[in-house]
Amino acid sequence: MNTNTNSKTPRRAAALRNIGIIAHVDAGKTTTTERILFYTGENHRVGEVHDGNTTMDFDPQERARGITINSAATTVFWQGAQINVIDTPGHIDFNIEVNRSLRVLDGAVVVFDGVAGVEPQTETNWRLADKYHLPRLAFINKLDRVGADYPRVVEMMRERLGVHPLVLQWPIGAEDAFRGVIDLVEMRALLWSGVAGEPVRVEPIPDDLRELAAVWRARLVEAIVEQDDALLQAWMNGVEPSAVQLRAGIRRGTLAGTFVPVLAGSAFKNRGVEPLLDAVVAYLPAPGEADRDHAGEATQPEADPDGPLAALAFKVVTDDHGTMTFVRVYRGRLRAGDTVLNTSTGQTERVSRLYEVHADKHAERVQIEAGDIAALVGLKDTLTGQTLTGNGAADRAHPLVLEQIAIPEPVIDVAIEPRTQADQQQLGKALHALVKEDPSLRVRQDAESGQTILSGMGELQLEVTVEKLRARHRVNVGVGRPQVAYRETITQAAEVTHLHKKQSGGPGQFAQVTLRLAPLARGEGVRFANASVGGAIPREYVPAVEAGVRRAAEAGVVAGFPLIDFEATLIDGAFHERDSSTLAFELAAVAVFREAARRAAPQVLEPVMAVEVITPTEHLGDVIGDLHRRRGSVRGQAPRGNAAVVDAQVPLKEMFGYIGHLRALTSGRAQYSMQVDHYAAAPASVSAELIAA
Template sequence: IDIVNMKAMRFKDGKFSADSIPDELKPAADKYRTKLVEKIAESDDTLIEKYLEGGELTDEEIHKGLREGSITRRFIPVVCGSAAGNIGIQQLLDTISVCLPSPLEMANITPIFGVNPRNDEKIERKPAESDPLSMRVFKTIADPFAGRLTIFRVFSGVLKADSTVYNSTRESREKIGNIFYPLGKKQVPVQKAGPGEIAVVAKLKYTKTGDTLCDMGNPIRFEQMKFADPMISYAIAPKSRGDEEKVSTGLQKMLDEDPTLKFHRDTETKEMILSGMGQVHLEVTLEKLKRKFGVEVEMKTPKIPYRETIKRSSRAQGRYKKQSGGRGQYGDCWIEIKPLRGGANFEFINKIVGGVIPRQYIPAIEKGITETMLGGIIAGYPMVDLQAKVYDGSYHPVDSSEMAFKIAGSMALKKAVQGANAVLLEPILKIEVVTPDEFLGNVIGDLNGKRGKVQGVEPMSGGNQNIIALVPMAETLTYANQLNSLTSGRGMYSIEFSHYEEVPAHLAQKIIAERTKPKEE
């Protein structure tokens, strides 16, 4: 409902129409319309007199009052909509045009502040052509034909075509060629851009999103833009074999466009991981990847980096003997394994005495153990927190070799683990969730349902609560979408790794069964 123009806006397939407000919504619309008019009238003596006498203002007076109230910051207009559903976008643009001031109107009210990059002294710039040039890059676009396009807003001074500017963020010079105004899909060439204007230049060498560009003789650096950490991650894979390099190259260029995107290859799972602010954000990114770079990918939840460990001590023999004519292979060792505490992943102890195993074969035994730990034993995940002690064995003066003792060490570990109560460990994340008060119970209940352990709840300003909890990583893979649903889009969260913890037995059985299930041909 548009309470400024008192119309019901209906949206479908990216198009909208303005109709009369339905009868059932009219009382609520009238109520909020009255509040809006009262707020506008309070900001102007002339309007308050007219309102008290007649109780209504004209559309022109309302628009004027909205604009003046925004300029003086007596109030801030709020516009509702959905970028994903293409709802309310035109209304937002109209509101910006009607309500928000031009920089020239703000010139004597709110100068912008920065620091001199040479001495960190605080300085100001007024949004006027007479002040030295200063501007900030707020977006970068990787165009497959035109190259990198840099979009910026001029705060003060005038940027002219075919000039040189100073990037105070990166301490480098940039050559400005042609300047364009972005008008929808078109780019209109211009000779200059002044305060408040948004313009585009191409092929800057060093400049990235958030950088400050300014006059060489009057440098200024604005406060660095802070970008939110990603809230959701997915594994991605190209639909066509051989396209991995194209995916990686395309995404690296798109990272320049969007600093809230993160992309890396998981060294353990070998998956390409793409992280962003939400599922829609990632879907839009992949659609751009397809459109600009001609490569299609599919998203799936990333693999969980489980670990294996043991809970008690165990001893076992590894004896490898092979005879097939000529020189054979012989290696024999006894090892004891124990759980290791204190954060050390592995410890190897040599307790061989009397030369029952020659010294040169001891490193081979250790290598056999560590390589087997890396590949896992019960489910194929790396084994951690284990001490291995070799204390006995035997050798053959002719047939023994490093390879034979390496195999013997591996065999001994596999046998010892069978009696050591091996278990799976899962990564536990520390999660901080900020939610409005009214959703607190739902969010805590949801965290408890995810095997989470709430560590504390802290009240925040603005009617919000900060929940601190420990939650298994396996339960958080789609949490951004779930939190969005629980809090009507008003919740946010951050996560960081905390520690590893044993997986409950009933879940571990399912994970091991799935991991060891024979693959279909």
């Protein structure tokens, strides 16, 4: 937590927008955000990713690697509106940052690479935005690059994302001749010199583009008047809608998810940023304005600043100065010094200070209210996804719990070992802080080796985490080779009764449990149900049975990997008035689970990745052949400019070190991206290898 603070309390603008900038890695999110900071006057110089001097990527690792690792928030003002902006990572390993950011935002700007178009992580982030019902704008960036193709990207949006892209602008010039856009709402040309800070020039549409502009203008008008019977009737009678009517229609359709407005530009060349800001204010929602799902049901509390407090903690940052908790306030007000109730845990905590965040700088606030995103200092036990409310009797009597943030399961492990005794003492504390910050990380002790196992979403995430251990927490650790995070599951139902009975002179142990295990669909996780009746097992012992089941599931029964996607149902049991205890029932549950799982035809699961390889066409055959040798299945291929795109599914086990092999295979000209697609049964040879190990 940077202690560079400003104690003044900025006034909140009449209009408020909470937006995220999302995209595939290297599409230009951070560059776009840096230009937003410059053109709104928040920054007086332009930060560049390649120069390592950006405002939003302030972490030393971000600047060294040239990528965004952590989501970063800032506040800017444009045309009388306050815009809270969160710049998110594009790499799949850090997708938890996108997920928890989108959970608390009201809208998003999706940045597309004008050459690559809709890339895999763009699709993933788009689906996340769908999940949270976020209205979006599309900004097709990098139109100055060789191979940029604006209409192709628009069509890719339609085909791959299943949306109606509403083209609001058409580029003037292509590749290195790109110099401006046609504003199809106002029917005018907007031209830029490319020099940061020089004003946009408004000119008539070039003669050679008038006919094309008229075609796209007609499509725009038709899409808008279809939403409004009065406009439609007037249009059919030959009355063209005004620019004001068009903008109102664009806003209605955007908030309803009918279409996605599409804008054009090149953030790096300072072209198209001001119209993008105009569109954010004009077309994206204010807090509470679009909190409805597709069925019309409210997805959030009403954004009433005078109502009872409802806030969601979505990020925790811990460093030498303490803990800072980022929250979105959905209803009510929160003041420094207030005591809040964490309805997810039932605990109360006191807020000592409030901050408005500007990347690594913080401006102290006296209070925040519905719609605000801010950071709190003083909360020690609040975690990502937990709900904060007031601490009154009504809050306790009817606790509100907002929708949680889904945390993905890790797919890759590394063993870490402290170098010295001093490192050993600091390691546990440091790992606790890192897992609190990034809930997509997991830490466990290997039962056999005693090693500390760190699990995450990919090699890059684990590499970054280990570097944080060394640089930020000053813990020197050795790191083992990355390993696949296998899982186990069952394939049929089984029911077992187990009696746990011990007598050793003193109080005995007695617990009898009948448990039924049944497989669930992939991705369903672990469920526990109590179907015992007639007091066969007293209610106070049922949580112990569940705890035993979950503890045993963590160790698996085939090769020691966590067992997932099953339902455990407590059917029956017996107890002894004197010898039964919580411990006895937990031990009985562990034993009965292991026996039932062995009888339920268990199997090992391995993570299978969705892999996209972009390669020159002359190397296409070599790339496909190599993927097949890695147990991959090619789902399709398509041309992209002068290259070919291969869409495949490959087990993660076969993808370690792939980038080096791919470069050697294609003379360094190919690239790839991958993300977890699903878990599938591992082949018998892989299972045998794991069991033997």
